[in-house]
Amino acid sequence: MISYLVTVVILVAIAALVGLALNLQWGLAGLVNFGVAGFVALGAYTLAISAPHVGWLAGLALSAAVCAGLSMLLSLLTIRLEENYLAIVTIGFAEIVRILLLNLGDLTGGALGIADIPRPFAGVTPAGWGDAVILAFALGLVVIVFAFSEALVRSPFGRALRAVRDDATAAAALGKPVLALRVRAFAIGGAIMGLAGALHAFFLTYIDPSQFTPIITAYAFMAVIAGGRGSNLGLVLGAGSIMLILEATRFLKDVIPGVDGVQLSALRLGMIGVGIVLLLILRPEGLVSEPKRRFADFFPPESEKA
Amino acid sequence: MALQLFINGLVTGLLLALPALALTLVFGILRFANFAVGAFLTLGAYAAYTANVVLGLPLPIAAAVAAATVALASLIADALVFERLRMRGSITLLVASMGVSLVVENICRFIFGNAARSFDLAVARPIRWNGLRINHEQLITAGVVVIALVLLHLLITASPLGRAMRAVADNASLAAVRGVERRTIARITFALTGALIGLAGVLAGLDRAIDPLMGWNYQIPIFAAAILGGLGSPIGAVAGALLIGVAEEMSALILPVSFRQIVSFGVILLLLLFRANGLFGAKAIRK
Numbered sequence: 001m002i003s004y005l006v007t008v009v010i011l012v013a014i015a016a017l018v019g020l021a022l023n024l025q026w027g028l029a030g031l032v033n034f035g036v037a038g039f040v041a042l043g044a045y046t047l048a049i050s051a052p053h054v055g056w057l058a059g060l061a062l063s064a065a066v067c068a069g070l071s072m073l074l075s076l077l078t079i080r081l082e083e084n085y086l087a088i089v090t091i092g093f094a095e096i097v098r099i100l101l102l103n104l105g106d107l108t109g110g111a112l113g114i115a116d117i118p119r120p121f122a123g124v125t126p127a128g129w130g131d132a133v134i135l136a137f138a139l140g141l142v143v144i145v146f147a148f149s150e151a152l153v154r155s156p157f158g159r160a161l162r163a164v165r166d167d168a169t170a171a172a173a174l175g176k177p178v179l180a181l182r183v184r185a186f187a188i189g190g191a192i193m194g195l196a197g198a199l200h201a202f203f204l205t206y207i208d209p210s211q212f213t214p215i216i217t218a219y220a221f222m223a224v225i226a227g228g229r230g231s232n233l234g235l236v237l238g239a240g241s242i243m244l245i246l247e248a249t250r251f252l253k254d255v256i257p258g259v260d261g262v263q264l265s266a267l268r269l270g271m272i273g274v275g276i277v278l279l280l281i282l283r284p285e286g287l288v289s290e291p292k293r294r295f296a297d298f299f300p301p302e303s304e305k306a
Numbered sequence: 307m308a309l310q311l312f313i314n315g316l317v318t319g320l321l322l323a324l325p326a327l328a329l330t331l332v333f334g335i336l337r338f339a340n341f342a343v344g345a346f347l348t349l350g351a352y353a354a355y356t357a358n359v360v361l362g363l364p365l366p367i368a369a370a371v372a373a374a375t376v377a378l379a380s381l382i383a384d385a386l387v388f389e390r391l392r393m394r395g396s397i398t399l400l401v402a403s404m405g406v407s408l409v410v411e412n413i414c415r416f417i418f419g420n421a422a423r424s425f426d427l428a429v430a431r432p433i434r435w436n437g438l439r440i441n442h443e444q445l446i447t448a449g450v451v452v453i454a455l456v457l458l459h460l461l462i463t464a465s466p467l468g469r470a471m472r473a474v475a476d477n478a479s480l481a482a483v484r485g486v487e488r489r490t491i492a493r494i495t496f497a498l499t500g501a502l503i504g505l506a507g508v509l510a511g512l513d514r515a516i517d518p519l520m521g522w523n524y525q526i527p528i529f530a531a532a533i534l535g536g537l538g539s540p541i542g543a544v545a546g547a548l549l550i551g552v553a554e555e556m557s558a559l560i561l562p563v564s565f566r567q568i569v570s571f572g573v574i575l576l577l578l579l580f581r582a583n584g585l586f587g588a589k590a591i592r593k
Contacts, residue, residue: 032400034341077578083397084339084537085578088529091341092571095526103564214522218408221401266415266518273408280402281390 006131010203012243013138014196018216019223019239020149020232021192026221027229028158029185030165031075032087036220038094039067039190041212043197045101048114048207056120056202063198064191071190075183094214101209113208117201134203141199142236145192149232152188161185162230218272219246225279228286238286242272310438311555317444319531319551320451321513323544324506325524326531327458328499330543334475335488335495336392338399339537342383343503343528344521345410350376350507351516352414359426368425369450369508373501379410380500384493415518422515443512450509454502455544462540471495475538523567527554530570533577549573 018036025031033039043063051059074093078085101108108114119125125133152158163171164178172178201207219242227238249268252259259267279286325343332340353375357368383406391398432439462468473481474491482488510520531550535542550570557569 026397030397032397034404077575081578083400084333085533087341087400088339088533089574089578092526092529092574096568096571099565099567103562218404221404225401260419262419263416266412270409270412270416273405273412276405277387277402277409280394280398280405281387284394284398 003131006135008243008247010135010138010199011247012240013142014200014203015219015223015239015243016142016236017145017192017196017199018220019227019235020145021189021196022220023224023227023229023232023235024149024152024192025186025189027224027231027235028153028165029161029182029189030083031182031186031189032083033090033186033189034087034217035074035090035092035094035097036193036217037212037214038090038097039071039193040197040200040216041094041097041101041209042070043067043194044201044207044212045108045114045197046194047198047201048117049107051118052116056118056122060120060195060198063194065194067194067197068187068191071193072183072187075186094217098209098212101212109208111208111210113206113211115206117205117207119202119205138199138203141195145195146232146236153230153232157181157184215269215272218269218276219243222272222276222279224286225276226286231286234286308556308559311558312552313438313440314444315552315555316548317447317551318513318555319548320448321506321509322524322527322531322551323451323547324454324502324509325528326535326543326547327455327540328502328506329528329532330535330538330540331471331475331495331499333532334538334540335471335478335492336388336399338396338403339529339532341400341403341525342407342410344523344525345407345414346376346379346500346503346521347507347510347524348414348516348518348521349379349410350504351511351520352418352507353504354508354511355418355423355425355516359423362426365425365427365508369505372508373504376504376507377497377500380496380503381493383410384496388496389489389492411518411521418518420518422517424515425511427512446512447509450505454505458502458540467494526567526574527551527570530574533574 018040021039022033022036025033043066046063046066047056047059050062054062070093074089075086078089102110104110119130119134120137121133122130160171160176160181163174164176164181168178197212200211204211219239223239223242224235225238226242227234227236246268249264249271252264252267325347329340329343332338350372354365354368354372357363357371358365363371387402387406388399391402430442432441433445434440460468462471470481470486470491471494473484473486474488478488481491507521510524514520527550528547531547532543534546534549535544550573553573554566554569557566561569
């Protein structure tokens with residue numbers, strides 16, 4: 001039971017990381033990324049391939065760097081065009097990643113995947129503490145990324161991104177470098193997705209292409225919509241509750257008679273779709289709406305300065 | 307060998323032409339790329355399967371059932387989802403269409419499971435001619451699509467409805483001033499494109515096994531075809547579909563078969579790099 005709880009918390013942590021990344025790209029910068037699963041897979045595989053040679057820390061950095069680089073390229077390609085194009089290119093990217101993972105067997109192990117991925121601090125972990133260490137690592141990663149995202153939202157960079165999202169023309173007229181802002185936001189989001197993929201690989205220590213289906217993308221969108229676009233706190237709550245609901249529905253099979261495993265998973269995924277649509281229609285600002293930031297939040301008046 | 311691949315490619319391209327056309331027509335009027343195209347294609351295949359295998363109806367009737375089912379489903383999706391979000395911009399519509407896609411795909415999965423299925427069709431010997439093999443399914447596909455395209459072309463270019471559709475796509479406000487309601491035209495477009503996608507689902511089911519992910523596998527080539535033709539341009543979409551079909555099949559000459567799907571993506575990337583308006587340059591689509 002304890003190890004099951006640890007599993008759930010780590011799954012929530014991974015979902016929260018992916019959600020924070022998408023929140024940055026879509027919530028803050030208005031860039032639709034339908035290839036989330038591809039970036040997570042790329043992060044996981046980069047780590048799995050590199051970590052045995054360069055160590056887990058360098059592998060982690062490499063995962064983030066590779067995903068950031070590819071995000072940058074994809075966004076550069078389409079970012080001048082309508083939103084539709086970035087969405088199409090990212091969805092295509094995820095498919096290509098999947099095909100390459102399956103077919104570049106020498107590098108990726110093909111459908112069999114890669115096993116025996118080293119975990120962080122594996123050498124200094126006492127026997128039996130493996131799960132506790134990975135749990136602490138996951139939570140630490142979420143806290144760091146969350147703090148970073150919050151700082152980003154409050155920074156001039158985050159403010160400029162919101163301006164670009166809400167009205168790119170006006171932002172450009174005010175001298176904001178729209179293109180550069182968008183590319184950077186997309187790259188940072190990609191890097192966080194890479195980290196999420198790396199955490200996934202650390203946790204399972206075994207990865208194969210079937211773990212990275214487009215469902216990851218659907219969950220991430222659901223989390224961002226539910227949590228409230230642009231709100232990092234809402235996002236973590238959203239990602240957490242979605243993961244918990246999904247995990248809870250695993251047990252429905254024992255309760256509802258006559259529903260087999262495939263039907264149950266269809267039901268769960270269908271509900272995600274219904275949830276995305278319903279929330280978009282009924283509560284577009286999400287459960288926790290993006291905080292209204294006033295001028296004074298950024299530049300407190302002299303009297304309030306201590 | 308090359309000629310055989312070319313012919314296979316043309317047939318694949320014709321199959322892609324219907325959903326690519328559907329995508330581009332909806333884009334023309336509502337300005338968003340409908341990511342539910344693939345899922346609706348799957349729905350069409352299952353609707354025809356139900357009529358053909360479960361109810362024992364002949365395949366042409368099953369195809370009509372599929373077209374009607376998907377047309378109806380598109381109308382429902384429009385009324386329940388897209389219409390309500392129309393004012394909220396294309397990003398919201400994009401994400402909503404992804405949600406619709408998840409719902410439709412998983413309704414199919416819930417009812418039919420993940421097992422691959424196929425139509426009840428007598429296996430016929432392929433026609434051989436000068437060393438070429440042509441399946442009856444390929445002939446059916448080519449015939450059906452060509453007829454559908456001719457009818458659609460007449461509808462768009464020579465009927466009052468087609469004129470209204472083009473007017474809305476061109477300038478919705480101006481069309482509204484002249485008494486053409488975007489609302490009505492959008493509904494008709496959804497029904498019409500739904501029927502096209504349903505038909506494509508049946509033809510896809512002739513070509514390959516029917517499973518919940520079949521439409522997903524066509525998604526990238528469909529989008530590649532529509533972009534190649536310039537999103538919003540009907541004739542461009544058909545030409546784009548033929549080019550993508552041929553390029554995918556001919557790629558077998560130089561690439562392993564498993565890399566086939568990369569071709570469509572490669573085409574999209576090259577186009578966006580060099581000619582984002584598509585080969586047949588519809589209107590500028592830059593921001």
